[in-house]
Amino acid sequence: MRADLEIIQEWIPAGSRVLDLGCGNGELLAWLRDNKRVSGYGLEIDQANIAACLSKGVNVIEQDLDKGLGNFASDSFDVVVMTQALQAVHYPDRLLEEMLRVGRTCILTFPNFGHWRCRLYLASRGEMPRSEFLPYTWYNTPNIHFCTFRDFEALCRERRVRVLQRLAVDREHRHGLASRLWPNLLGEIGIYHVSR
DSSP: OOHHHHHHHHTSOTTOEEEEETOTTSHHHHHHHHHHOOEEEEEEOOHHHHHHHHHTTOOEEEOOGGGOSTTSOTTOEEEEEEESOGGGSSOHHHHHHHHHHHEEEEEEEEEOTTSHHHHHHHHHHSSOOOOSSSOOOTTTOSOOSOOOHHHHHHHHHHTTOEEEEEEEEOTTOOOOHHHHHSHHHHOSEEEEEEEO
16 A cells, blocks of 8 residues: 555544545555445546546545535545645635535645755746656646645634644655654655544
């Protein structure tokens, strides 16, 4: 399983009902079903990923996250998960509200555009950062909202969202003392567990 999903699964209690937004090929939901007796659904828009979910026996619904979660009742899931998609939706603040409406807790991951490499790249080259982790150019990137950990935590305070746990990790999803002390500068990826 992907390293970020390995961390996330630790925050999901056994027997939970989970909604995975942008679930990709269904890897997380299949693992949770097989190892933690978790049930739930994945939402995905990519046809190849939907087919991969179905081949794994994962319940998947074709849905554009920008259309919201109006087809789900309030408090219908224990946990709502969204990995590496917050920066790619048109209204991340609205989607966060919807996630917290349908789930008791939410787990989100996103790239930190305040990381020192992004800052140095922008300052030294005068162009938007590109790397193995963020390989896109400014005009073809799916990332339309560049945010930092501070930005996300400010949104949480504004919307009265509680941060239950936070990890600032590198691209291999390792976390150490330095990224705990200076997360906005040294963390490449944020993994947040939030609730109302």
